[in-house]
């Protein structure tokens with residue numbers, strides 16, 4: 001029997017990518033909306049309630065509205081927006097979070113796809129906090145570098161207009177959310193079990209897709225004294241059998257080009273690759289992935305596969 005799927009926000013960046021994935025899946029009937037009615041609550045409501053599973057690929061306010069339009073108990077919702085990620089009635093759609101998360105996703109009808117920056121941060125740090133290596137009150141700071149597609153259609157249009165790029169000098173990387181206001185901070189804190197909010201600085205740069213998250217740690221401030229190599233072993237054991245999380249070999253320079261990190265090697269995949277670098281008193285957890293893959297649409301499909309009882313990696317690489 002085929003499942004019916006509706007993508008609310010089908011014309012947006014995340015929605016289009018999900019559409020691409022869905023076109024490769026057999027046994028799915030995709031319900032589409034007349035593009036002219038894509039913001040009409042009545043038309044959306046009919047499709048939202050007709051589908052077995054819906055993806056919300058919308059700004060936060062519109063995603064909230066869509067949830068309120070679902071009036072039956074059958075429709076399962078996968079929400080890619082920030083809304084509901086820390087809501088206890090929703091399951092956080094990061095199957096690799098803990099041993100029980102996958103099952104929680106499988107049996108849920110309301111799943112939030114993690115934020116792109118939050119994904120690398122949580123997957124790098126959570127195992128170390130659970131193991132008592134990083135104390136819960138550690139003063140964490142982190143930063144990420146992301147391609148402009150992470151900002152959706154408006155950022156894509158801006159960065160792909162040469163006159164705007166020139167005029168506003170968008171060719172160089174730019175820090176943002178400098179008032180410590182980034183919308184991923186609550187989920188970053190909640191799903192690592194950190195006592196305090198991390199200090200997080202994202203940086204947007206002039207390329208399309210790919211994200212790298214850096215979490216530096218000072219060894220002498222850890223609860224258990226561990227070398228970077230021990231941290232690498234711990235993370236490798238934690239993610240040993242995960243299909244989409246790879247802890248990359250320690251002290252290999254194969255991932256560097258003349259000493260520079262190759263950031264975009266996971267583009268168009270659902271993979272996240274975690275590196276551990278260490279020297280003296282310092283440990284550096286560095287992850288790379290596609291903000292449109294494991295950071296959004298790939299992760300959304302991974303969750304759908306679990307919720308519909310498909311093979312988790314169906315149509316994902």
Ligand SMILES: NC(=O)C1=CN([C@@H]2O[C@H](COP(=O)(O)OP(=O)(O)OC[C@H]3O[C@@H](n4cnc5c(N)ncnc54)[C@H](OP(=O)(O)O)[C@@H]3O)[C@@H](O)[C@H]2O)C=CC1
Nearest residue numbers: 009011012013014039057058062080081150152153291296
């Ligand atoms: N891009 C990324 O890497 C990531 C994005 N996300 C999140 O996913 C969600 C979607 O983001 P993204 O695809 O990038 O955003 P886009 O801006 O590219 O797309 C959003 C889409 O929603 C449509 N829309 C806006 N308001 C409404 C409404 N009231 N009813 C119906 N449709 C509406 C827009 O219409 P119109 O075509 O008219 O603009 C647009 O097509 C956001 O919450 C975002 O933060 C999450 C992780 C990563």
Ligand SMILES: CC(=O)N[C@@H](CCC(=O)OP(=O)(O)O)C(=O)O
Nearest residue numbers: 080081082115116146150151204
């Ligand atoms: C480059 C850029 O602007 N990226 C977005 C993140 C996209 C994302 O993950 O947003 P959601 O929380 O809605 O999922 C940002 O940092 O706000």
